[in-house]
Amino acid sequence: MSRKLFCEISPLTYDISVKKGVFLRALKNLLTRKKLACTRQEDELEYVIYRHNSLIRRRLGNVDMTLQENKATNLSLAAPKINKVLIRPGETFSFWYLVGSTTAKKGYREGLTILNGRTSSGIGGGMCQMTNLIHWMVLHSDMEITEHHHHDGLDLFPDFQRKIPFGTGTSIMYNYLDYRFKNTTDTTYQLIVYTTDEYLCGELRADRRQQYKYHISAENVYFSRENGVVYRNGEVYREKIDCVTGKHVEKKLIRKNHARVLYDTEGLEVRDL
Numbered sequence: 001m002s003r004k005l006f007c008e009i010s011p012l013t014y015d016i017s018v019k020k021g022v023f024l025r026a027l028k029n030l031l032t033r034k035k036l037a038c039t040r041q042e043d044e045l046e047y048v049i050y051r052h053n054s055l056i057r058r059r060l061g062n063v064d065m066t067l068q069e070n071k072a073t074n075l076s077l078a079a080p081k082i083n084k085v086l087i088r089p090g091e092t093f094s095f096w097y098l099v100g101s102t103t104a105k106k107g108y109r110e111g112l113t114i115l116n117g118r119t120s121s122g123i124g125g126g127m128c129q130m131t132n133l134i135h136w137m138v139l140h141s142d143m144e145i146t147e148h149h150h151h152d153g154l155d156l157f158p159d160f161q162r163k164i165p166f167g168t169g170t171s172i173m174y175n176y177l178d179y180r181f182k183n184t185t186d187t188t189y190q191l192i193v194y195t196t197d198e199y200l201c202g203e204l205r206a207d208r209r210q211q212y213k214y215h216i217s218a219e220n221v222y223f224s225r226e227n228g229v230v231y232r233n234g235e236v237y238r239e240k241i242d243c244v245t246g247k248h249v250e251k252k253l254i255r256k257n258h259a260r261v262l263y264d265t266e267g268l269e270v271r272d273l
Contacts, residue, residue, distance in 0.1 A: 022175055035092055036092055037098075045206055047206045047209050049140060050137045050140040050203070051137075054201075056075060070125070071125060077108060079195050082191055083193045084191070085191050086190050087143070087183045087188070087189045087191070093180060093183075094178055095179040096172070102127065130200065136216075137191075137202055139254075140214045142210055144184045154259055155231075165234070165255075166221075167218075187208050188207045213243050214238055216237070217239070219235050224271045224273045225270050225272045229260060231260055235255070237253055237254065240252075
């Protein structure tokens with residue numbers, strides 16, 4: 001039997017580990033704050049690099065829809081903290097640096113969270129949908145993703161109006177599991193993020209056109225049964241295409257999925273391996 005981590009010993013040691021993580025991240029932010037994006041500009045930059053909308057209230061297995069309603073509130077509170085922020089050359093975008101803590105005192109409600117591979121709930125739950133949206137847009141830009149955590153190895157919910165490939169999601173936790181990307185170009189970018197009654201909406205804009213565009217796709221997708229356990233398999237590729245010539249410059253594997261399915265697999269076509 002493997003030895004338990006300190007955070008796994010008891011609820012108290014878990015809380016201590018969380019507080020340690022939050023403190024260390026806050027200290028690091030303090031030392032690097034001049035390099036973190038925080039300037040907003042009301043005027044939107046001229047060129048739209050990518051645009052995407054994400055349905056807020058989704059049916060996720062047997063998850064209580066009240067948590068989805070609360071998530072709508074949480075997203076509406078967080079969106080203005082990010083909306084119209086500039087990411088200038090050399091700057092790094094940090095989700096938690098801009099949004100801050102999601103507490104009940106600030107109006108956040110109990111929403112869906114994922115903890116240790118299981119669905120749970122907590123104040124401010126649902127923020128992953130925001131970072132999922134941002135990550136998907138940034139994948140279509142020339143910027144460099146510097147911190148990205150996954151719900152590794154787990155397929156938690158059956159597909160419901162899925163528009164983007166499985167495996168391109170994010171996992172975050174205030175504030176030490178962050179989502180970050182760096183502007184390594186000489187272009188200034190701007191994030192536009194807002195909510196409507198139905199959707200979380202986003203645009204990634206820039207002050208000039210990009211030389212390249214990007215296409216993200218899933219290939220070799222299938223379900224397998226291995227020793228009685230069902231897994232979702234697949235590969236996610238990112239293609240780089242010259243905007244002028246249409247030439248495919250690069251095709252890169254960015255994610256290989258082998259995720260244990262945690263929902264009822266009846267009706268799925270499953271290969272026995």
